[in-house]
Amino acid sequence: MATVNEQLQSASIGHAVDLQHLSNAEVRKVIKLLNSVDADLRARLIDAIERLGADSYTAKHLNAVLASVLELNKSIYASIGKVMAESVFDVGQYEVEYQGALFARVIPGQVLVEVQLNRVNLAQVREIALSRPFQGRLLKEWMGDLEAGRAVKIRDGIRIGMIEGQTTDQIVRRIMGTRAEGYADGLIERSRRDLESVVRTAISHTAQGAREAYYQQNDDLIDEVRWLSTLDNKTSAPCRLRDRLVYTNDIRHLPVGHKVPWLSGPGKLHWCCRSTSMPIIKSYEALRLSRGLPEGTRASMDGQVPQSTNYGDWIKSQSAARQDQVLGPARGKLLRDGGLDLDQFYNDKGKLLTLDQLREQDAAAFARAGL
Structure with missing residues (x-):
């Protein structure tokens, strides 16, 4: 029978996979929302360019005729910001609930009679989701940067087009892209990629923050924390270096048995980080549990760091239904x-x-x- 820590390792890897699927769904949702104004954006661009006129083109006039375009751009990013604020809060709330349910399922009932599981309150979750910066900025600040960045791309596209003497249609195609290329050749395509990075990073940042809060709320039960990286061709070098390393379960996250620093932590180390963490539960001796525990329960609570299992090994060990799902x-x-x-x-x-x-x-x- 698998020990508690072995079960937690397998569950943590599987949960990280599920969070990636969640990120994929959130990306599709917000990109669809961003794209929903494309037709209106195109119409306003055409109107603005035609009112601008090659003969009357000045920076001041450009800003004036682009007012409607920039208003639409600001409005859609405000809507996306609201959706993302709700989403990351939901992710944080789900994560702490998931951890509580996982611990209740994996840790023997006889142990939980003597060691109580502590919860993370919603105020903490909201603070993690909305008031902690990731990659140097808060979520609302990143949304402001994205909106401003797309506005610059639109202005630049018009300026370049005017200088080169392009037609209205050519300028709009430069900015929006062409249907033949799936609009990936437009200047604002980069805005979609940037938005995707912010969405994925915000979700992994919030999930890991909620996970760490739960671990620290239950530090009487959790001895240390192990870094788990998704090992495939997309795994970054910093995450490969830290995979399976162990750290203290506190805000310092000091290295245990090595010298590689935690830095921002899994899920937060870099943009779109897919790493996660798992808790190492203390042994029943360290917990000073009663000696009347059944032998099987004592064996499952051995406190050992489980043998390394990478993503490839994990997926092979899953049922056919789970493999097909992933x-x-x-x-x-x-x-x-x-x-x-x-x-x-x-x-x-x-x-x-x-x-x-x-x-x-x-x-x-x-x-x-x-x-």
Whole structure:
């Protein structure tokens, strides 16, 4: 039977995967919201450019005729900011509830009779979500920066177009992009990528902050904290270095048995950080629990740091249903029956290969999997 700490490690890896899926959904939601004003933005740009006129073009006149465009830009980012504030608060609240439910499920009931689980209150969650900076700024400040950055791109696109003598249609295409390229060739495409980075980082920052708050609220039960990194082709070098390292369970997070600093911590170390953490529960001896505990309970509460398990090992140990949920049904079958390893699903830049690309790379794997 797996020990408490082994169960917590497996659950923490799986939970990190689920949080990535949540991030994906949040990104789709806010990008859809940003894109919802594209038609209106295009119409206002055309009107502004035509009113600007090549003969009367000045910086002052440009700002005047762009007022409607910039108002729309400001309005949509304000809406996105409200949605994101609600989302990160919900993430923080869910995280502390998840940790409480996980501890209650994994730690034997006989232990919880003697060691009480402490909760993190909603005021703490709100402070973590909205009042702690990530990558140097608060969420609302990042939203302001994104809005201002897109406004600059729009102005620059018009200025360049005017200088080059482009038509209204050419200027708008420069700014918005073209349908043939999926609008990825427009100047404001970078705004979408920047927004995605902020969304993913805000979620991982909040989730990890809530996780740490729960661990520290229960420091009488938790001995230390272990860093867990998602080891695949996209894992950053700093996270690879820290994977499986152990730190003290307090605000200092001092290294235990090594010299690699915690810095901002997993999920917060860099933009779009996917690392997480797991708690190391104290042994039943360290907790000074009663000697009347059943032998199986004492064995499960050994206090040992579990043997390392990376993401690839973890996904292979999961049920077929869980593999399909994480990877998709086709990739799940390729993992189980096609003989492919997890890293073969990615190219050398860490981008997930399409099924067509995988089939071209290894048609035999598809045959073995019956696909």
